[in-house]
Amino acid sequence: AAVDSAPAIVVGSGYGGAVAALRLGQAGIRTVVLEMGRLWNTAGPDGKVFCATSAPDQRSMWFRGRTEAPLASFLWLDLVNRDITPYPGVLDRVHYDNMSVYVGRGVGGGSLVNGGMAVTPLPSYFAEQFPAVDAAEMYGTYFPRARAMLGVNTVDPAWFESTDWYRFTRTSRKAAGAAGLKTTFVPNVYDFGYMQREAAGTATRSALAGEVIYGNNQGKRSLDKTYLAAALGTGNVTLHTLEKVRDITRAGDGGYLLTVDRIDTTGAVVETKQYGCTSLFLGGGSLGTTELLVRARDTGTLPDLDASVGAGWGTNGNTMVARANHVWDTVGASQSTMPVMGIDDWANTDNPVFAEIAPLPIGFETWISLYLAITKNPQRARFTYDSASGTVKLGWSAAQSAVSVAMAKKLFDRINAANATIYRYDLFGSSSKVFADDFCYHPLGGCVLGKATDAYGRVKGYSRLYVTDGSLVPGSIGVNPFVTITALAERTMARVLAEDTAP
Numbered sequence: 001a002a003v004d005s006a007p008a009i010v011v012g013s014g015y016g017g018a019v020a021a022l023r024l025g026q027a028g029i030r031t032v033v034l035e036m037g038r039l040w041n042t043a044g045p046d047g048k049v050f051c052a053t054s055a056p057d058q059r060s061m062w063f064r065g066r067t068e069a070p071l072a073s074f075l076w077l078d079l080v081n082r083d084i085t086p087y088p089g090v091l092d093r094v095h096y097d098n099m100s101v102y103v104g105r106g107v108g109g110g111s112l113v114n115g116g117m118a119v120t121p122l123p124s125y126f127a128e129q130f131p132a133v134d135a136a137e138m139y140g141t142y143f144p145r146a147r148a149m150l151g152v153n154t155v156d157p158a159w160f161e162s163t164d165w166y167r168f169t170r171t172s173r174k175a176a177g178a179a180g181l182k183t184t185f186v187p188n189v190y191d192f193g194y195m196q197r198e199a200a201g202t203a204t205r206s207a208l209a210g211e212v213i214y215g216n217n218q219g220k221r222s223l224d225k226t227y228l229a230a231a232l233g234t235g236n237v238t239l240h241t242l243e244k245v246r247d248i249t250r251a252g253d254g255g256y257l258l259t260v261d262r263i264d265t266t267g268a269v270v271e272t273k274q275y276g277c278t279s280l281f282l283g284g285g286s287l288g289t290t291e292l293l294v295r296a297r298d299t300g301t302l303p304d305l306d307a308s309v310g311a312g313w314g315t316n317g318n319t320m321v322a323r324a325n326h327v328w329d330t331v332g333a334s335q336s337t338m339p340v341m342g343i344d345d346w347a348n349t350d351n352p353v354f355a356e357i358a359p360l361p362i363g364f365e366t367w368i369s370l371y372l373a374i375t376k377n378p379q380r381a382r383f384t385y386d387s388a389s390g391t392v393k394l395g396w397s398a399a400q401s402a403v404s405v406a407m408a409k410k411l412f413d414r415i416n417a418a419n420a421t422i423y424r425y426d427l428f429g430s431s432s433k434v435f436a437d438d439f440c441y442h443p444l445g446g447c448v449l450g451k452a453t454d455a456y457g458r459v460k461g462y463s464r465l466y467v468t469d470g471s472l473v474p475g476s477i478g479v480n481p482f483v484t485i486t487a488l489a490e491r492t493m494a495r496v497l498a499e500d501t502a503p
C-alpha cells in the first residue's frame, strides 16, 4: 500500500494530542493528527450536534446496541439506558476485568464528555507524584499556560449562592460543613457567563439542559474550540478522523510506520492505510497509548521498549457514591451539569479524599447528593499483551477497588453521622450497591514519566517517539486530571522543540 508521510504524526486528539498538534504546527512542522472518533460539528436530525442525555440516540455511545450510563438505575428501575444503533458515538466505556473506564471518542477526546472541572493539583502532592519534575517551573509556567489556553474560569460566587441551579451543591456543602469538612470552589472550562445567560433565558440551554456525558451543544470550551482550533489555524496541521492506529513499527530510515484502519459509521474497516513519519507523538490517552506500546513491545515491532511500559496504572482512586438527604434538604429539580465545588479533605493524612459534588440532573426533586470521590488509593495495575486473543488486558482486581471504597466510606460515614442521613442503595444497578467500584473516569498511567519515558516524555529505547497524555501520570494526582495532563504536555513540547532535532 502507498505510504502517506509527514514529518510529525500525533495519535489522538485529547489533551495530550491537542497540545502536541498546536505546538508542532506553531513551530512550522507539518503534522498529521489521527483520531479514531468523528469530528463533532454537524447537526443531527434534531438540529443539534450532540443528543440529549435524557433521550440518548446513536450519537451517545461508541458502537453500542444499548447505552451504558454510569448511573444505571433509579429506584432500581432501568430508566436511564436506551437501545441505540451502533455508531461512532462520543462516549465509550472500555471493559476490562473488574474495571471499566469511560473515555471520550472524537476530535477533542475526553474534553467532549467530561465535567469540565479544571483543577490544579496541590503542589505538595504533585511533587510527591513527580519528584523528578521541577515543580517551580510547572507552577510558574506550564500550569498557567495550560489554564489560559483551556479557557479556565470560575463561577460568580454571588450568583452561585442565589441560583436554583446550584441548590444541590449548597445542600451538599451544608452536609459536609456539619461534619466539620472543608469545601472549596473549583474552576471549570464551561463559560459561566454563558451559563448565567442560560439561566436568564437569553441563551440556548446546555449545562442547564442536562447536557454533559454525551456532549455539550453550547458553552463548553472543549479542545476543538481551544487548542485544536488554534492548531488547525497554524495551517500546518491536518486532521484525519475515523482512523484508528493499530500497529507501530520502526521504518528503515529511523522513522516510524503506522498501520491505520479507517472505519465508516457502521464500524466496518473501509481501508487499511500506512503512514510514515520522522517523529511520533502518542496522545491516545492512558488506555490508547499504553495499548499501542504494550502491543508493539510484546509482538516485537518495538522490542526495545522499557519493561515498565504497561505498569503504574491507577483509577485516581475514583469511586461514586450517593446520600439521601432529609425531606427539608432539597437539591432542586433544576441542576447545572457542571460541578463547581469539592469537599477537600486531602490534608487528612489518615484518609486523604477530594470529593466532587456531582449533579444528578434528571428534572425532578430526588433529595440525592451524588459525589465522585478521588481517594489516595496507592494500588496500581499493569497492562499485558495476551497473545492468544491478540488483545491487551488490565490486571486490576476488585480488591484494589475496595481500597478506594473504604476510603470514601470513611469520609461519607462521617457526613452521614453528622447529618443523621443514609446512603442511597438504588443507583448503581444491584439492590445493595452503595459505592460504584467497577468504573472510573480518570484512567492514569501505563507509560509513567521517568519510568517508561525520560523525565520529558521521550520514550526509552527509541528516539523521536514521545508520550504526551494521561499515561504519564503515575495512577493518581489527587484532583481531576486534565489540567495536569495539559501542563505536562506543554512542558514536553517546549523541551522537545527546543532540544530535539526538528523532524
Ligand code: FAD
Residues within 6 Å of the ligand: 011, 012, 013, 014, 015, 016, 017, 034, 035, 036, 037, 102, 103, 104, 105, 106, 107, 108, 109, 110, 111, 113, 114, 115, 116, 117, 118, 119, 213, 243, 244, 245, 246, 283, 284, 285, 286, 287, 288, 289, 292, 441, 442, 443, 468, 469, 470, 471, 479, 480, 481, 482, 483, 485
Ligand atoms: P483523551 O482525552 O482520552 O484523548 C485520547 C484520544 O485519542 C481520544 O479522542 C481517542 O479516541 C483517541 N485514540 C485513542 N487510541 C487511538 C488510536 N489507537 N488511534 C486513533 N485515536 C486514538 N477530568 C478533569 O480534569 N475534570 C473533569 O471534570 C473530568 N470529568 C470527566 C467526566 C467523564 C464522564 C469522563 C469520561 C472523564 C472526565 N475527566 C475529567 C477525565 C479527563 O477527560 C481525562 O483525564 C482526559 O480526557 C485525558 O486526556 P488524554 O489526553 O490523556 O486522553
